[in-house]
Amino acid sequence: xxxxxxxxxxxxxxxxxxxxxxxxxxxxxxxxxxxxxxxxxxxxxxxxxxxxxxxxxxxxxxxxxxxxxxxxxxxxxxxxxxxxxxxxxxxxxxxxxxxxxxxxxxxxxxxxxxxxxxxxxxxxxxxxxxxxxxxxxxxxxxxxxxxxxxxxxxxxxxxxxxxxxxxxxxxxxxxxxxxxxxxxxxxxxxxxxxxxxxxxxxxxxxxxxxxxxxxxxxxxxxxxxxxxxxxxxxxxxxxxxxxxxxxxxxxxxxxxxxxxxxxxxxxxxxxxxxxxxxxxxxxxxxxxxxxxxxxxxxxxxxxxxxxxxxxxxxxxxxxxxxxxxxxxxxxxxxxxxxxxxxxxxxxxxxxxxxxxxxxxxxxxxxxx
Amino acid sequence: xxxxxxxxxxxxxxxxxxxxxxxxxxxxxxxxxxxxxxxxxxxxxxxxxxxxxxxxxxxxxxxxxxxxxxxxxxxxxxxxxxxxxxxxxxxxxxxxxxxxxxxxxxxxxxxxxxxxxxxxxxxxxxxxxxxxxxxxxxxxxxxxxxxxxxxxxxxxxxxxxxxxxxxxxxxxxxxxxxxxxxxxxxxxxxxxxxxxxxxxxxxxxxxxxxxxxxxxxxxxxxxxxxxxxxxxxxxxxxxxxxxxxxxxxxxxxxxxxxxxxxxxxxxxxxxxxxxxxxxxxxxxxxxxxxxxxxxxxxxxxxxxxxxxxxxxxxxxxxxxxxxxxxxxxxxxxxxxxxxxxxxxxxxxxxxxxxxxxxxxx
Numbered sequence: 001x002x003x004x005x006x007x008x009x010x011x012x013x014x015x016x017x018x019x020x021x022x023x024x025x026x027x028x029x030x031x032x033x034x035x036x037x038x039x040x041x042x043x044x045x046x047x048x049x050x051x052x053x054x055x056x057x058x059x060x061x062x063x064x065x066x067x068x069x070x071x072x073x074x075x076x077x078x079x080x081x082x083x084x085x086x087x088x089x090x091x092x093x094x095x096x097x098x099x100x101x102x103x104x105x106x107x108x109x110x111x112x113x114x115x116x117x118x119x120x121x122x123x124x125x126x127x128x129x130x131x132x133x134x135x136x137x138x139x140x141x142x143x144x145x146x147x148x149x150x151x152x153x154x155x156x157x158x159x160x161x162x163x164x165x166x167x168x169x170x171x172x173x174x175x176x177x178x179x180x181x182x183x184x185x186x187x188x189x190x191x192x193x194x195x196x197x198x199x200x201x202x203x204x205x206x207x208x209x210x211x212x213x214x215x216x217x218x219x220x221x222x223x224x225x226x227x228x229x230x231x232x233x234x235x236x237x238x239x240x241x242x243x244x245x246x247x248x249x250x251x252x253x254x255x256x257x258x259x260x261x262x263x264x265x266x267x268x269x270x271x272x273x274x275x276x277x278x279x280x281x282x283x284x285x286x287x288x289x290x291x292x293x294x295x296x297x298x299x300x301x302x303x304x305x306x307x308x309x310x311x312x313x314x315x316x317x318x319x320x321x322x323x324x325x326x327x328x329x330x331x332x333x334x335x336x337x338x339x340x341x342x343x344x345x346x347x348x349x350x351x352x353x354x355x356x357x358x359x360x361x362x363x364x365x366x367x368x
Numbered sequence: 369x370x371x372x373x374x375x376x377x378x379x380x381x382x383x384x385x386x387x388x389x390x391x392x393x394x395x396x397x398x399x400x401x402x403x404x405x406x407x408x409x410x411x412x413x414x415x416x417x418x419x420x421x422x423x424x425x426x427x428x429x430x431x432x433x434x435x436x437x438x439x440x441x442x443x444x445x446x447x448x449x450x451x452x453x454x455x456x457x458x459x460x461x462x463x464x465x466x467x468x469x470x471x472x473x474x475x476x477x478x479x480x481x482x483x484x485x486x487x488x489x490x491x492x493x494x495x496x497x498x499x500x501x502x503x504x505x506x507x508x509x510x511x512x513x514x515x516x517x518x519x520x521x522x523x524x525x526x527x528x529x530x531x532x533x534x535x536x537x538x539x540x541x542x543x544x545x546x547x548x549x550x551x552x553x554x555x556x557x558x559x560x561x562x563x564x565x566x567x568x569x570x571x572x573x574x575x576x577x578x579x580x581x582x583x584x585x586x587x588x589x590x591x592x593x594x595x596x597x598x599x600x601x602x603x604x605x606x607x608x609x610x611x612x613x614x615x616x617x618x619x620x621x622x623x624x625x626x627x628x629x630x631x632x633x634x635x636x637x638x639x640x641x642x643x644x645x646x647x648x649x650x651x652x653x654x655x656x657x658x659x660x661x662x663x664x665x666x667x668x669x670x671x672x673x674x675x676x677x678x679x680x681x682x683x684x685x686x687x688x689x690x691x692x693x694x695x696x697x698x699x700x701x702x703x704x705x706x707x708x709x710x711x712x713x714x715x716x717x718x719x720x721x722x723x724x725x726x727x728x729x
Contacts, residue, residue, distance in 0.1 A: 167589070168588070169588040173543070173584040202620050246641065247642055248432045
């Protein structure tokens with residue numbers, strides 16, 4: 001549940017723990033990672049602005065969207081922009097990440113100002129220097145919450161962009177430093193999984209306490225146009241949360257996109273058995289009943305006279321006759337057959353020469 | 369090691385009695401090997417006595433669960449209790465902060481009362497057999513003031529301050545060096561104070577490296593350098609009186625390198641996370657509610673012998689007994705199913721605790 005994920009981010013980390021961290025993955029088959037990111041960002045912002053969360057502020061490191069997009073987004077979702085300078089800071093790494101526009105401006109090639117100055121947007125001109133980026137994030141965050149016990153959250157829009165500019169281990173170092181900083185309460189980031197190799201994806205998963213995956217509905221047969229079209233409106237949302245007791249909680253939901261708004265619905269659970277099967281070894285003997293077997297077992301008529309079903313049961317007692325073979329017997333006929341329903345032993349003698357010996361005591365033959 | 373005991377009958381086993389070690393924390397095993405305790409009594413029993421002195425122990429972490437930290441903590445605490453020098457390396461800026469989370473020994477109040485109860489009753493009540501099994505414990509675990517080879521740890525209590533004070537634990541941060549030469553030098557310096565001679569051993573040491581290939585380390589991309597580091601640690605430890613304990617997240621290195629590391633290990637364990645609130649697992653395994661995770665034992669070190677160790681079971685569940693001490697319980701493993709692919713393991717219903725010893729159902 002995406003809401004459960006938002007709640008975990010809202011609650012943040014306990015004293016002495018690393019900050020809770022979330023990785024959001026998507027891929028080209030289901031490119032709704034940014035939409036999910038916006039959903040989580042707006043929810044967390046509403047928690048923060050209403051004072052319900054552990055963090056008092058949020059720092060957004062924007063690599064792939066401009067700051068004006070963020071304010072539009074918040075306005076559309078009904079969050080009060082007017083007070084945003086109290087709890088939101090945006091580190092703009094989108095406008096001029098490598099400082100090229102600055103250099104062009106110095107040469108006088110462009111005359112218009114780069115961006116409107118805004119009191120909660122700061123510009124970063126060198127994203128390759130991750131130490132500098134780290135200190136910028138920290139100063140912005142501390143500026144929001146002031147030093148002391150107060151904490152802030154960090155959101156990184158598109159870690160994929162960051163990894164383009166710097167090496168994997170330095171990005172990992174930045175994230176782990178943020179996580180272990182005492183004033184950071186929670187941190188989340190977006191990543192496009194098909195842009196990176198498995199080692200990079202695994203290392204970001206390693207550092208996150210929650211992993212959210214945006215997957216397409218079906219991955220087969222892209223020639224089927226209707227299926228393909230479905231993938232552009234709906235998808236699956238998988239989340240796995242690492243809990244404090246060391247266990248992993250796995251959740252699944254479906255979502256659909258409606259006018260760039262995302263709505264989550266619960267999914268019909270199918271295929272839940274995969275995890276259990278992989279962990280516990282298989283048995284040689286199949287001691288489980290399949291559904292068909294279970295139904296068949298329920299249909300078997302037990303050889304007891306009183307079945308409490310309201311009708312008397314025809315028990316097969318070894319004699320073949322047409323009256324006994326029908327299973328469904330109407331009630332009037334049952335009454336006639338009651339006598340024959342009771343068990344009887346009929347003894348057929350092997351030969352007629354045999355003396356009936358039921359009256360004799362066999363010991364009478366003995367002469368003692 | 370010639371036997372010095374008198375044979376009572378001609379049919380007694382020809383097992384040379386291992387000399388009892390005068391140094392606390394060391395135990396002599398078969399074939400001239402010496403053991404160090406891992407800090408978890410169940411694990412020592414499974415491994416045949418503990419970790420071999422001079423071996424390399426590697427733990428494969430699960431990225432989803434922090435259970436390797438439990439093993440690391442008990443390993444380090446056991447070393448501190450036995451006054452053994454410990455070297456700790458971790459990929460954090462301040463490794464010394466971790467020492468505050470090491471557990472203290474479990475002080476159990478029940479032991480003495482158990483013993484006196486058992487002696488008084490002549491008629492034993494069968495359903496309380498677990499109480500009386502305690503009498504059959506091997507004499508190595510001596511109580512009444514003597515130092516035990518393997519302590520039980522109370523994971524909720526932090527270790528006494530005097531044990532981690534000062535420089536008893538040497539801490540190294542893996543983030544400090546861009547190449548591995550720095551750590552290698554620290555390890556070789558540490559091990560040089562514990563050389564192995566044929567004579568008597570004075571003390572044994574422990575090296576604990578946590579999350580060796582964590583992504584925040586600068587050498588993360590240099591897989592061959594990491595491999596040669598592990599190889600050099602293994603050779604250094606082999607010629608000294610120490611045990612090296614390295615945990616690493618196996619999924620973060622490429623598969624071929626991960627396989628090589630697994631082959632380098634003398635003893636290889638793996639921890640695995642279990643899903644939460646999983647109804648299927650709850651029906652398959654008893655005690656699912658108390659389980660923290662699973663521990664698999666892939667390889668057990670065998671020194672000075674060609675005979676391999678074949679374990680009855682390789683996967684154990686980790687549980688917290690009374691929320692304090694770590695126990696390992698056996699998951700009964702059924703034979704592998706060949707025919708149908710859709711059946712489950714139902715024999716998980718009888719999970720026996722290792723403490724029952726010879727009682728197998």
